[in-house]
Amino acid sequence: MSFAAQIKIPATYMRGGTSKGVFFKLEDLPQEAQVAGKIRDQVLLRVIGSPDPYGKQVDGMGGATSSTSKTVILAKSTQENHDVDYLFGQVAIDKPFVDWSGNCGNLTAAVGAFAINNGLVCAKKIPENGICTVHIWQKNIGKTILAHVPITNGQVQETGDFELDGVTFPAAEVQIEFLDPADDGEDGGAMFPTGNLVDTLEVPNIGTYQATFINAGIPTIFLNASELGLDGTELQDVINSDTKILEKFETIRAYGAKQMGLIQDISEAANRQHTPKIAFVAPSKSYTSSSAKEVKAEDTDLLVRALSMGKLHHAMMGTAAVAIGTAAAIPGTLVNLAAGGGEREAVRFGHPSGTLRVGAQAIKENDQWVVKKAVMSRSARILMEGWVRIPADSLK
Template identity: 80%
Template sequence: MSYAPQIRIPATYMRGGTSKGVFFKQDDLPEAAQQAGYVRDQILLRVIGSPDPYAKQIDGMGGATSSTSKTVILSKSTQPDHDVDYLFGQVAIDKAFVDWSGNCGNLTAAVGAFAISNGLVDSTRIPKDGICTVRIWQSNIQKTIIAHVPMHDGQVQESGDFELDGVTFPAAEVQIEFLDPADDGEDGGAMFPTGNVVDEFEVPDIGTFEATFINAGIPTIFMKAEALGYIGTELQDDINSDANALVKFEKIRAYGAKFMGLIQDVSEAAQRQHTPKIAFVSEPKAYVSSSGKQLETGDTDLLVRALSMGKLHHAMMGTAAVAIGTAAAVPGTLVNLAAGGGEREAVRFGHPSGTLRVGAQAELVEGQWVVKKAVMSRSARVLMEGWVRIPAETIA
């Protein structure tokens, strides 16, 4: 039996924040994959190396974690007053599934740089030196994001002295603004889908819990660490090595998704792994981060641990950071209370790899909480560019 040569597809491998992913220009994809559907998903699965029953993604570009099993498709924007359309696909590791239900806040930091370097931003909008403001339309969630990308001598500046916990080496700072980050009501309701900043909800055979359900950045369920049997200083292995804990978290997430109105039946959660996220919060405590850095109680306003794709994240998802900043700005949420309560426009929270500061401003408008913008800093750089190759039979 003869086999056709592999297909070559132009691609760039980039780090954005604490994530890595394979970036494509939409018109570089095979024609059948330039629109949503089976062929596109099959190509992205094969590029990343999924589904892999060994959960290693050895035969692909994925890194066998939720932070490194990611794909991005970019094109010139079809929206007025925007530069680039950004579509994010979270690729499952052990299943033949690409989740298009949410954004990746970390990889957002790399979108502006890719767009500038690949001709997706009008040259008249790109300064030779200084900051290039890239207007991003996030297609998954239908929201505007503004990336402030540093430029030097007409090129994207990638090197710098900005340090981001969870990333080993310093790089140039990219400030990101998530405009109107709360849900607009089309998928699960308003910013607080239940209308409450704290709810009690029951999970069969596990218990009844207080939770803050929020649609901001990404749909997220916040719970108290102590109610789950934790103290808030846990690192990855403390959670991910406990199979029973992971099963428990997934069941809570599934029932939480139904409680938020994101799904109609808990069985649907299996096909919506990327959203919602589940996180637990606690008041500040001293702990040693995964890099060995000693953090004192006064270094943070609160502690947050979040799970992504069924595992505790090694740092913090960017979109979840937006949810944290937004919830912290609203008095009475579990996040706000863990940070000491009251009104606040920014928080520094502790995560397994260190700390992160995120800002958001909230106001009460006609009885509904509104957040116009959430802001945080990330960094990004190109790791490799050229072509990825996949077997021709992938799209035969």
């Protein structure tokens, strides 16, 4: 009996924000995987270790959570005035499926560093000491992102004293600017796909909820915690150990996706796990974070909890933070109202691991809300680099 040999693929394992994933240069992938399609998905699934009915991804690089089951493919940009094209694949854990429907804001923080380290950024742009601004074209959503990467002695600086709740060790701060983060009319319509800041979402056999639907950073459904019987201070174990509430959230998400115009039938939500996100908000109150850190009510403007790939996130997805900052800047959304209402250009919210500040610039043009950019700080670090190995029959 003959067995398939293993093949080696150059790769880098990186943390970006509160996520980590396997990064590839497009040209380093096997020829068959350099184009979108079945073979590319099979390669990434095998690298990560999915599908895994045990839910552990032991036989791959994944960490068996939505935050650690991620892949990134980068190439020199085909877009004018951009350095790098960034394509993100969210790998399902228990299904043979890679979701290409959205961005990962956390891993965006690592894209600039990878691009610099791998020759995807013109050497003339990189200072000996200072900040290198990497212009990123996010291919999943067709948006421009700027990553301001610190450089010391001509090299990407990864260590530092910037602390990010949800990440154990301090590192160098990387400021990320999401330019024009709202949807421009494709895949579900404008920033507010229904035209309303607040809608009524009816979910058969479950309930009727107020909801803010927004396409900014990533399509997101915001609900009031109180209408769900929650208070906004919940940690992962409370939600993720309750199969009934997880099923409830997934059903609400499916009906919300349909109302946003992202799917035509609720059954399609099962094959669109990455988007939309679903989150719930509440006014500020004191709570103890997952690291036993005391978060005082006065330290935050509001509380937000968000689910990713069917589970409560341990901190906050970067793209969802963009949605939070954008919605908070627009008077009348559920996020804005939970933060106390009124106009604001920045908000600090509490999440399971601590707090995060995100800013957004929103203005009205022709009686429509427009967001010019959203800004947040993250950090990134190379964890390992070399090759990943997968059986050659992954290419069949």
